[in-house]
Amino acid sequence: MSIRARRGRTVRWAVPAAAIAVIAGAIGAGPVIAAVQGDPALPERTAEQLLASAAQAGRAGLKPMSGTVMQTASLGLPGLPEVPGMGGSSPVALLSGSHELKVWYGGADKVRFALPGRMSETDLITNGDQVWLWQSDENRATRVKAGSGERGEEAARAHEALPTATTPQQLAQQLLRRVGADTVVSVSNTEKVADRAAYQLAFAPKDPSSLVKEVKLALDGETLVPLRVQVYARSAAEPAFEVGFTSVTFSPPAAENFTFTPPTGAKVEETSLAELLKERRPERGEGFEDAEKLKSEVGTVGEGWTTVAVIPVSEQELTGQGQGEGSSGAGIGAIGDALLKSAKPISGTWGSGKVIQTKLVSALLTDDGRLLVGAVTPEKLSEAAGRK
Amino acid sequence: MSRTPTDAGLAADVPGSRVGGPGGGSRREVPGAELSIVTSGLTKRFGSGQVAVDALDLAVPSGSVFGFLGPNGSGKTTTIRMLLGLVAPTAGEWRLLGTPMPGGVGGVLSRVGALVEGPAFYPYLSGEANLRRYDAADPSADPRTVSTRIGLALERVGLAAAAGKRYRAYSLGMRQRLAIAATLLGPRELLILDEPTNGLDPQGTREVRGLVKEIAAEGTTVFVSSHLLAEVEQMCSHVAVMRTGRLVAQGPIADLRASETVRIRVETPDVEEAAAVLAGLGLPEIRLGDGDVSAALGAGLPERVCAALVTGGVAVRGLAVQRPTLEDVFVGLTGEGFDVDG
Amino acid sequence: MSTVSGKEAVSTEKATRAVPDHDPARGRDQAMTAGQAAGGRPIPPPRAVSAPRAWLRLLGSEVGLTFRRPRNLAMLGVLTVIPVLIGIALRMFAGTGGDGTGAPMIFERITGNGLFLTFAALSLLVQLMLPVCVAVVAGDSIAGEAGIGTLRYLLAAPAGRTRLLAVKYACVVVFCLAAVTAVALSALLVGLLLFPAGPITLLSGGTIPFLDGVLRIGVVVLYVTAGMAALGAVALALSTLTEVSVGAIASTVVIVIAAQVLRAVPQLSVLQPYLLTEWWSGFDGVLRDPVAIGDMGQGLLVFAAYAAVFCSIAWARFTGKDITA
């Protein structure tokens, strides 16, 4: 091969190479540019100051805003079966993959969440005293009647009917409630989230038996609104779970976003919030953020990051043989089956059982009918099982 | 292998001009320096490591009918592909119509008609539509005149009647003609024809030969490859001979022929005596055979030899002047026979 | 004949811009043969052809070839028939399959509004049928010409490698547009014939007027065309790698299927945003309120990225390739 020809070939292939480089650059550019330009655009603040200001900002109420929230989970679960009848709004969907949530916030009584699915959409629209749940794949509009409780609180709780409608704000509240003395807190002021300069608080558990390496919370530099929560497992460099804005605007959304009239031909139903939550109840208790609720219902061992929940349960119940009602119940059962298949036998002074470990959560099902769950190592679970 | 015609016959057959010569009639004069194709050190080594063409130095004079002769697999098609920029040479340089290649491909190839390794057309299109397609590919072809030009080209190859027929339905000979028609779509200064008579019957072969002569008569340089010695000898004014990728000879056919001497052959039972007489006449390269003697005639006159033999008392049974055929030339050049079947 | 002057000879076929010297004798010869062969038909003097016009002419030839090819016409025919079949099936079995399992809601909506047949047909066909048709045309574009040997004559014409590749890709894009439009138009017509028409209920629950809906279908057609054109670039690149068009076509289809499989595996969700197939059905953004411009824009960016990378690969390969077929 002559030198000329070889050089010609090099030059030619440089073109696709450059195209790939530019695109790879564009994909990775966000964090890279942020890091390069990372001279502190935000004034220095200590973690204590930030936490206090954030709490204060939270109490003062959220400013009108809209944006898109991306939720990504790579919990390292064994293969989950596809569950029919469970669209993008199912909590099972939470456990893996990426999910998008659109948020319009015009005030405490003007809120819209939209969960786009493939050729479908689930909307939860709160406008004044009206709360509508719209499920396009069922062509069903559900009007949530005002219950006995206070109106604002009602609206705030309405999103619980939509477990995947999780915003960084909600997670941040739970996180801040948990932070205790067993945590190392650090702060940086060079983060960039959804194109906005942000502070980032990192909470790292001191206890080595925790599967959580650290939890990072990004706060908008200007408004101190939580923009992103990332949970890092000890076993991986990428976040195991992340909820964060990919785009956000702090301006009042247009009023049309909050108006909802059931389209002609749609099934229109009316229900109370309590009923709605109950209807969707079999699906609850699986999500990460629901650990708090489980705690109140079941016994716990330990505290803080290494809290282990102990739930009386049987294998039948888990695999769905005990619950025949409703497709969602069957779906949970199918998942239980899949999980149990990958479980490893374990035994200790307390007896024997099966243990499943994911990146963030371990679960131990003892033969005597207890389910121990926690963000801890299986050894710690076994220890907790022994404590009875 | 077919017999080659005599020198006189060939000279009358070739209307094309010869470099620097007076030309075959009222044709234009070609300056000796003008070369339609020139290559230097052109080499192609394929990925398999095979050297298909090895340091080829070709010089094709403008206005010539240039025969590119070589057995199958000797690198003719590969050379033509390199000339047309279809295959990148491993080494070497070349010019077409005075333009350095491959940089000049875009401008030059419009003036070059090419047939490479047999016809190739879209089977589901008619002959005419096929030509239209190739014409559209030429950026300098005038779309207004395309129908006329296609009509002319088809007429020249005798396909006007089958113009609307699908190529699928063409016979082998018709396909070859269509391929030749495609080379005549525009005004060409150079035609490169790779084995244009492949697959044609004797009648078709004759027609192609006539067509090549006709085109050459218009002043177009024709570079035609062939593995048939006879064909080249009948059509061409110049020839280059390839053997396993190497050029073994090139030049005007007459010059090549002149490089091999005319011999005189004496049939006689008195071999020794005849040889002595020939030696006495000063003829070189005397070869003794079984019942015959031959020697290079050179400038010597056959009648003088005859007289000397008779005077010398040699019993002459037959006397023949052997003018060299091209085959003899090639045997002389390559030291072996020319194997048509590769 | 000797009275034909050099000037007149210029007006004949043989003596043109291509003749570098103005030898009157040569012009005379050419006038003679051209005149004889043409039977007296005169050829007007050739004009200089501008590069864009010549490019368009080659594109016209390419498009003509593509749309005259029986195989391609058959594919377009099948694409047109499928929405008809869906429409008739829904019409005949409407209401009987209301057990709420399996079939996406979008199909149930069709019976209420014919316009939804277009969205349903496109979202169904964009998964495999349309990609296969595009793979056939684009995968065949270079390899097919190489296979039957016409590539060497096009390049010797000289079509120019970059120019030919650009025309080939433009033709692939035209075919993508034609295929998507065929599906959309057929679905639109059948939908309007068999089902009621009227204002459209969006996925977000809002309602827009009928004409607005037709406009949004236009947007969808363009979006899906862009998605298919990106696949066309992949197939084109594969097409420059082989002389067997079936190879290029089959590998493109395999890539599509592999991407669809990857898409279905939740553990590989990190990969999903980079998969071409993930974005093909992203046109449901037009059925949201407000229109999800951001999502569709991201889809278009992905398509553009794929097209840029694979077109440049095709170019690098094709301009440096030995044409030995």
Ligand SMILES: Nc1ncnc2c1ncn2[C@@H]1O[C@H](COP(=O)(O)OP(=O)(O)O)[C@@H](O)[C@H]1O
């Ligand atoms: N694409 C290719 N790859 C490898 N070898 C080739 C290729 N094309 C031709 N050759 C080899 O190069 C030599 C010359 O071939 P070719 O130019 O076709 O000969 P000709 O046209 O004189 O019959 C042959 O030995 C042939 O096998």
Ligand SMILES: [Mg+2]
């Ligand atoms: Mg050959």
